Amino acid sequence: MCNVDTFYAKYRILDKIGEGSFSDVLRCQHKSTGLLYAAKRLKKHYKSESSVLTCAEVVAAQKIPFHVNILNMFEYHYDSFSGQVTFVFELMDMSLYDHLKARKKASTNPRGLIETKAKEYLYQLLRGLEHLHRNGLFHRDVKPENILIKFPSTESTRLYRMKKYEIIKLADLGSVRGIYSVPPYTEYISTRWYRSPECLLTNGNYGPKMDVWAVGCVFYEMITLLPLFPGSNEIDQLSKIHQIVGSPPIQFLSKLKSRLVYT
DSSP: OEEESOHHHHEEEEEEEEEOSSEEEEEEEETTTOOEEEEEEESSOOSSHHHHTTSHHHHHHHHSOOOTTBOOEEEEEEOTTTOOEEEEEEOOSEEHHHHHHHHHHHOSSOOOOOHHHHHHHHHHHHHHHHHHHHTTEEOSOOSGGGEEEEOOBSOOOSSOSOBSSOEEEEOOOTTOEETTSOSOOOSSOSOGGGOOHHHHHSSSOOOTHHHHHHHHHHHHHHHHSSOSOOOSSHHHHHHHHHHHHOOOOHHHHHHHHHHHHHO
16 A cells, blocks of 8 residues: 655646645546546655554554445555655545535525435445444544535446446544544544534543534534534533533533543
8 A cells, every 4th residue: 555755656746626734635647547536645744654654544544444435545655755645545526515615605595405415415424434433443523524525427437337426425534543442532633513512521531422423413514504513612612512402411411520530
């Protein structure tokens, strides 16, 4: 899977299609086959090839078998001169975030996805998440920006002969943790609007259930085009959650309190 000093020999960079705090996403073309791919180039530089093996995405790629609803890594490249690391993935059409944003701008009376379409997306998202959890990892940052869409096409690829419906993939495994690892974990990992109550109320004592909470928030957003819990800060986030689902039961709060005392 790892290739050293070979990225530019194999691929031609066409343009930059995305940028985040930790990486740039490039659209590139394989020089031999002409196929298009997405290349995620990390902004962090690594001193050695062995240090790249500690990257969460590399760990996930080695641990998780192929699944149609996970954005699987094909290979990664390490440049020994610059220390740059580049991951190569299937090129998708857009994120769910951009798709919903486009629907908002499409008319003066924007509507979310119809229920049957939202359920199709939800089903595929849950399949990908279940595959991740079954293989011992949880995502920790499920949100519309990290859910990618491939729209129907009659063109055949090495992955699909013919697609008659959208393919949904859970992407960006850079924050994954092992389900059986011992908490506490990083406190501020999940994006606030999709953060579960246990992430807000404890010092990192959370687990894979946080992914399911986030998926529920995304499902609501697909239908309404509005975030379910758009908190402006952590206190406001908790307030919005309590307004809809109520305050946690005493037993739950007591359990959280005991964990806080223990940690």
